[in-house]
Amino acid sequence: MTRHRASPALDPVAWAHVNTAAIAQNLAWLRSRLHGAVAEPAHPPRLWAVVKADAYGHGLAHVLQALHDADGICVGDLHEAHTARHHGWRGPVLVLSVWGVRPNDLCDPALGELHVVVDDDATLHLLEALPPGRPAPCAWLRHAGCLHSLGFADAEYARAHERLHACAQAGVLAGVGHLLHYASAEDPEALADERAAFLAATAGLPGPRCTGNSAALCGSPHTVAGDDWARCGLALYGASALPGVTGPELGLQPAMSLHARLVAVQTVRAGEPVGYGGSYRAPHDTRIGVAGVGYGHGIPRNLWQRGMALVGRPCRRVPLAGRVTMDCLTIDLGPHATEGAGDIVTLWGHGADSACLPVEHAAAACDTIAADLLTGLTARMPLMAS
């Protein structure tokens, strides 16, 4: 069944704005970073733009419009692949999981140029059962690396590759590549070790290699520039996968801004409690703004303890004040605030006056990562793109 979505007919009280131009700029930034790092400038890695989880919560249809320069897109499952085709994407599609898929599902011509990650024996069997004479997908064999969750460890890897290679020779696969997910991509030394182990395990095996993700592209571009392909996810949306640095500090453009309107502003006296359980006590007489967005929209419930909001013109940063509720959160606008109901506050992304509250700061305020906030918005939160 379909859950209802916030109606565009009524003026929304909260919404996520997606700047698609920022996504195109981030893709170009990532490409130029690889160009600068690669030994042979004619052959930098090609880029899979990762659009799983509804394009990291930005709306697949919006984001595809910004990906004309991507060499392919990477989706989570076959359903997302179909959705991308439905929205007009014509380039290659890499599917990360084909769990539960039958051979005929992979033979649908509507899927176009398809690449499939091979995690396990079931996927090997699936590909071996593909009928010849249909559009042949490319297989990407996943090395288990240090994650120890999905993929083949060294001992089984060569044997799995042999089986896929036989499929390619029989014409049911268009090719076989090698794929790694780093366990610690944000740590250049750990990444180099993981990469070396992967290269050793795949040494002498034909086929392209793909290891780099956003953290590797931003933190270790020289290391992964020798690959044939790389995957860019979080960085595409303007956020940093490296600790202690934000997307804007790297040169990326945040693509999503999270806005809500104030539905009420109240004067609260010094010492008076605000919110459930009296969780905030105003340290001075102040103006408390109530924004119409809460954990039922996907805002982390613990954002209030250290989270900030952008408000006003000129734009200023003000603290959240009191527990986030299902539908609302409260903000200490300060004693001299002139804001009233209808004014807009920003919880991450761009506010007025080009001010920016990086989503990494909001994530840090609730002990999580940017991708969690971006992908965690619920169906109640409308997406607006420009």
Place this chain on the structure above:
Amino acid sequence: MTRHRASPALDPVAWAHVNTAAIAQNLAWLRSRLHGAVAEPAHPPRLWAVVKADAYGHGLAHVLQALHDADGICVGDLHEAHTARHHGWRGPVLVLSVWGVRPNDLCDPALGELHVVVDDDATLHLLEALPPGRPAPCAWLRHAGCLHSLGFADAEYARAHERLHACAQAGVLAGVGHLLHYASAEDPEALADERAAFLAATAGLPGPRCTGNSAALCGSPHTVAGDDWARCGLALYGASALPGVTGPELGLQPAMSLHARLVAVQTVRAGEPVGYGGSYRAPHDTRIGVAGVGYGHGIPRNLWQRGMALVGRPCRRVPLAGRVTMDCLTIDLGPHATEGAGDIVTLWGHGADSACLPVEHAAAACDTIAADLLTGLTARMPLMAS
């Protein structure tokens, strides 16, 4: 724009199952609790069934089927009111916020018997601008109480009531009631104090009163049984709003169970790292299961540190092991596990053999409350009802 939803065509790898019979039973349980507490058994409070936030994430269309015995439903905004009517709800509807609504929006005959919470001057103006001769809504004036976020404080309350009363006499309102949200409903003493202040502020004013929520109905039924109406939200869905006690311990039936399939199971040696950053080290040789659900579906990212899953027959509790990723989470199934890809794990609600992992336990494992988990699921998580 509409975000895509998981397709029912492919077997879903993760889903939330909603037991609508449990919701009907919980409503009956709440009603009998009030019957037992009320001084005059002929006049227990009537019950608003709270279905905001897509029925606390359970799917409004499913939940309405279980609410034949509710005296009315309570929604977040006018859009949810229209959705409820679209799904066939014919009883009274209480709308918690009419922010941004125009007088004509309230005059739509499709809205049926409408009750509107009055928070602020803007809503007073809205109701005063209603044209006569149209279906007249009931107003519920909200006392600010101890939340200090929405509603009228003592000094303004009587004046606001006077204005609404004039509207009722002019025929543009069908009636005027008094509404309170407790700040500390889980604390019987604090609740009694808040209630006493509310009764003092509304003393002598005509109209019905509504203060009780799930925490009050479960923890202080005698205190709120004298009201004309009460609102039941979380308890309707089988979860407890009281600290240290679960819905099943109170006698409620959890309505939602959160299931995912294992997409892979790997053997991991003692000391080997699992997951991003090597966040889990297997204390012994074990079997690590990968379930196809992650924070991109709305599972709290910090669930892994103390969270458990139900798995197998006979059903056993096993710990999460390693960071939750956007699409997957890993579980230490134990060295003797026989589970494989395709087997089902349960993160909250009912597993096999009638085993139950209360959502309150999952919430406590990630330092939040049950309502946060229930309403926080994203559009990627299909809902299945029975």
